[in-house]
Amino acid sequence: MVAMTSPAAGTAADLDRDNVIDVRNLQVEFRTSLGVVRAVNGVSFGVARGKTLGIVGESGCGKSVTAFAIMQLVANPGVITGGEIVLRAREKAPVNLLTYDPNGDDMRSVRGRHVGMIFQEPMTALNPCYTIGNQIAEGILLHRTSDPAKADAMALDILTRVGLPSPSRLMTTYPHQLSGGMRQRAMIALALSCEPDLLLADEPTTALDVTTQAQILDVMRELQDDIGMSIMFVTHNLGVVAQMCDEVAVMYLGRVVEQAPVEELFDSPRHPYTRALMRSIPQLGAARKGRLEVIQGSVPGQFTKVPGCAFHPRCPDMIPGLCDVQSPRLLAANDDALVSCFLHHEPDGSARVSDVPTPGRVSPSSSSAIATPPAS
Template identity: 45%
Template sequence: MSVLSVEHLSTEFSTEQGTVRAVRDVSFTVEKGEILGIVGESGSGKSVTMFSIMGLLAGNGTVTSGKVMLDGTDLSVSSFSSPKEYEKKMQATRGNDMAMIFQDPMTFLNPVLRIETQLVEPIMNHTKLSRKEAVARAIELMRKVGIPSPEKRIKQYPHQFSGGMRQRIIIAIALACNPKLIIADEPTTALDVTIQAQVLDLIADLKEEFHSSVILITHDLGVVAQVCDRVLIMYGGKIVEQGTADEIFYSPNHPYTKGLLNCVTNPEADDSVLTPIPGSPPDLLKPPAGCPFLDRCEYAMKVCRDYMPDATVFSPTHSSCCWLNQKEGASQ
């Protein structure tokens, strides 16, 4: 059963230069108990998609279309009679049914409040626990995420923790109310390699313990290989390929996916050569009518410029949007 179902989601931002079409007709599901990776370069639409689902867009951002279902509950903007009603529902949902782990703990944690306050308040806001019970719950969560001496450290401030420990606190806050869905937005970006591995292992272990589903946003395919069950490849505000981790790594189909894999070092190959993808991502102020990867693709055809291909299905879990798989495009 799908914990999250997203259908035809589109999001735009109003800027002085014009309208940025950041997310364009995105559809996907997250199954119960799985870790779904979303991969793509900066500006591909990964984070904006998640902020749209969470109702955390900036003031100039608007979800223009789409349906969002969380465990059977309709959270689509269009299903509410007013923005106020929508925000009220999302405030009750965030932290309770779904939670987010941000990439930079210091932009999320309040530097002038003790960790106790920042952990206990969300627990009390979403549960019927007394303050004493909420503090006990917070200490237990800190222990679960690997923070030593939590009874003492809960009284400390964020600056008294290392970057890795602050990220663990963010994870503890996300887990406070046993959410059905956890969205982790580049959770290891600011951490060194050793701490990255520890945080990823922690997320995977806690997913099993708390029976939550996880969306992991990243640009690092090594992270995906380590923990993800399925993968979405995003480019130019669209999903261009999706499949299991094995299908993406061993049977990539879209030229962009292949380009990303060519940028990853293969430790098993002695003469591994990294091949960067030439060019730059498309300008989403004026997104292309056809395939967004057109200008960077060595296989581009005339049809790629004018029309976006439908997804070609290779297996129940693997599909790709490329004209090379379409009979109509292969001959042009």
């Protein structure tokens, strides 16, 4: 990384707004016997209060690891080696979570209370040995009340709010008696039972069919307004992102390459990787004439270190001598968008003035890389 202090340098944290969580330069390594895998390599982003941030990217780009890192629950042999995660919860002074001991009481009082989490696989996310009621009340007993009867009442209340039928019967039901969609609702109830400030949703709809997926997204949106929480929505489904998110952060190889409001990202993607992603979405009626676009090349092996910008070996707009030598930083592109690319910033951090020449890979109508929305 090029260490430079330019006034324009910034992260999402420096966008002028109220963030529930600010992740700055987060580093997570997996120290395996085969070598060190840098799963998260300087991730920075922020989630605005009451809003939803989508985190998208290919499999293995570090999306889920980032979510687990916020909880300080990265599985062995993963280690958080650097960065900061600042939480600004409603009933708590702002704190860098990484100053807490991962196994300590401080961190545990954040988990479930201020930050909740739901997972990809509703079939395995609930313990088969305990009733739904028991599992929801367990968290409530830990954070909100010590009275079991009150905890049960609260659990019943949240089960009702996620739209499950006959919630009082569900209290004594075991997970295996429910369908996948119902289990995911129960899981959402569990995660939201203590009304957290931030919900980490790790691909919560991936394992569900499309109808159920839509219902689950509705429930999440409703409760988001009710509770006034923010959501960090990890997914690789751009359709879900468009439906659900206010903002999107695009990750590639353990880094955020672009963060922007959702319309802006879809209409005028800035980073070459984002642009390539958008082009590779199949579109109804448009695909007859040729093959679907793919991103050239493949993701480098997990143990290899790419010098310069991680995307440069696959980038159609690579600038030789710059992109393969220096790493771009995530810098403000305008008031509410950030991008990490030398096409948009000079190495010293100042904005690149000239329009970027784009080879004919983007739709022919686009003359500028930034301004023109893709035909949809």
